[in-house]
Amino acid sequence: MKSTKTTYNPKKIEAKWQKEWQKNGHPKATGKKGKLYILDMFPYPSGDGLHVGHVENFTATDIAARFKRMNGYDVLHPMGWDAFGLPAENFAIKTGIHPKKKTLECIKNFKRQMESIGLSYDWEREINTSSPEYYKWTQWMFLFLYKNGLAYKKKAKVNWCEACHTVLANEQVIDGKCDRSGDIVFQKDLEQWFFKITDFVEDTRSKSGRKISGLLAGLKKIDWPSSTIAAQKHWIGRSEGAEVIFPVANTEEEIKVFTTRVDTIFGCTYVVIAPEHTLLKSLEASIGNKEEVKKYLEVTKKKTDLERTELNKEKTGVELVGIEAINPFTGERVPVYVADYVLGTYGTGAVMGVPAHDERDFAFAKKYELFIQQSVVSVDKKNETECFTEDGVLIDSGEFTGMTSGDAREKMSAWLRTEKMGGKRVQYRLRDWLISRQRYWGAPIPIIYCDECGEVPVPEKDLPVKLPMDVDFLPTGESPLVRSKSFQKVKCPTCGKKARREADTMDTFVCSSWYYLRFADPNNTKKFADPKELAKYLPVDFYMGGAEHTVLHLLYARFFTKALAKYDYLHFDEPFVKMRHQGMVMAEDGRKMSKSLGNVVNPDAVVQELGADTLRLYEMFMGPLEDMKGWNTGSVIGLRRFLDKVWRLKEKVAQGKTQKSDQDVLTSLLHKTIKKVTEDIEDLKFNTAISMLMILVNAMEKEDVISLHTYQTLLILLAPFAPHITEELWSETGEKKSIFLEKWPKWDVKKIVEELSVIAVQINGKVRATFAIATGSTEAVVKKVALADPKVQVYTAGKEIRKMIYIQDKILSLVIGD
């Protein structure tokens, strides 16, 4: 081997190996241990390029992928682009540059950056959600759901800005105002497409009879961060309660109320319906204060959901004069209010007001001077002036008096059932998924409207419905696709008469809800993926991405998986078996990195200055993968120094392959390092794996000569972390094949055990002495040596030893008397 003195020049060697990998692909040993699918959440290719958070995420999975390949697995590790979305469209509105052009530019830049840090993706599987080859299958997914009754249309509210003539995404509404014009945002009703995600909350069966776990129960069988599981659960928001029918006095109408506290119903002193409630229309004639109610509805219309749901805000409402509801339990008549603290979209859109036992009802009753009636007490609390929201024992509740709240809920629900006035009911917070967007840069919804035939799905053979290029994307109030002549020139697939296309596009979350399936077979033109390929690679074994996707993306992806599984397109019902989130990388000043604060660290600059391997190592060394971390430019140099040391080690390698064996101490340390690095990579504890490699390198540096075997083993252990330098040094040892075709080393337990162990002697809980003794010494021997130790004798002289605990090769703990 050459031992000429050269300096580590990352720029040169990184370029060299990247060129090689681009030309011949990333070297992969043939996997014999079976498949592993290691996936990153694919990025939106923004104009800002890769940020250091991406680098953290992608480096972590790259280490895992390289490590698993060297351990004999057939690893699928693909990358693609979540390329539809608002930023490119807004950029187009501002500059006139077409979103397609801009998006392709951004992708090119992202890919360049990824290659510049040596990520070993299967680039031949690259996908782009904005390409017709991909969105053809997004449209196919829509039709699949449509045909199975899982996609439907209904009226729904959208954020509407009158000044911009456009629909806004929730993120564009700041404090109830448009983020661009500053105008107040209205809620406007529009016909929208929905996916029936709520159909999959509970377990179901596939058409072939297999059990498909629901969105709720499925959480039990996956290895995800507990916070993410909790967030999913909360988002689904299952609550058990009762539905109660309050007939409206002197009419045929009734108000259905949902409550989790039916046990407090004897304390109900009024009923509230949401401003959206249909009863307001059907009862209009009987309302005594129509004008006042109308005014109130006008005011609430101006509020966004965000505003309406702001806590600690005074509750407002208007009584419906002349309307009374009848409590089915007591027969009492109670007033009816309309108030916007009740949401039309949750439950039945109506609640019973029990001020004595609910905070909101209490506040509302105080404001409108409504009667407060206690119906439940706890054992130790009685007749407080505050409201009492816990369970207790019922009072003044007719035949239910004396029951505990829990019992009463059961009995009262049963009573409602027999009386046909309601009964037990399960309610979810989760709503169906609104997927329509009045936007241009998205996948067109494959539906055609015909005056004769109505709503007609585009036949599969006509897919993809291509996004037209002749579109003026300036906002005018309707979907940009309405004004595309080429797009709207269409005949009804059923009758052949002139028809028009659905002009809305799909939410970009639709595209990203199934992409992990496409990677199994990305170039298939007949199916979204061949079942054989799906069976080979899916589900995803390890999924990694930002915590900002804890709810929506993951929930939607799980929904798609379950829907496809139900119709036997898939053999599994949870897409991501194990998942982790990388912690956010904060700026040096402790704040979030953002362009406006000017504190963004550009990975390109770090690669340029210190090299890609240094950047990769630093990001992994910063701290635990899942923790939030602060970038520290000064600390990056430490990792470069480490690589410089590794580089210089080659000068110490013994010439000739069999010439030298190392000191036992170094061999022992090498085996400890193999163990530690192997186990730490498995556990994603990259920071401590790197520490251990540093310890080994520091020890090797102190030797005059090291064996080729030890040196090569070090290079293999370091290879997943720093692929360029290790590939270079490996080839310099005379190896012809890539280091990534090497087998991962195994540790020898016998070599790890040291001859001597240091025993700490604790006396009454404090360490008073330490001494070295042959590993494996018996308790009796250790005790004898310890008691002979003068430092120990200072404490034991003339005292009684009451107790003695010996931990093999570690600690001797003595408890002595006075």
Added chain:
RNA sequence: GCCGAGGUGGUGGAAUGGUAGACACACGGGACUCAAAAUCCCGCGAUAGCAAUAUCAUGAGGGUUCAAGUCCCUCCCUCGGCACCA
């Protein structure tokens, strides 16, 4: 308010209930050099001491244990998510 994750030197962090502070950055001292950079060596939680060493120390306070950063209880603080969900 609810749910989740945390709180360890100047800094990032390490520690199957078993000698707290590995590894790294910064800092101080020294070697090499005409000088600087690079590199190498030594030191580096606090207090007292020339030192050996002693005492204190993992957000605060209790508890369990021979032994607690780690387990249990109460409280404080920080971060993340959700929030009038009936």
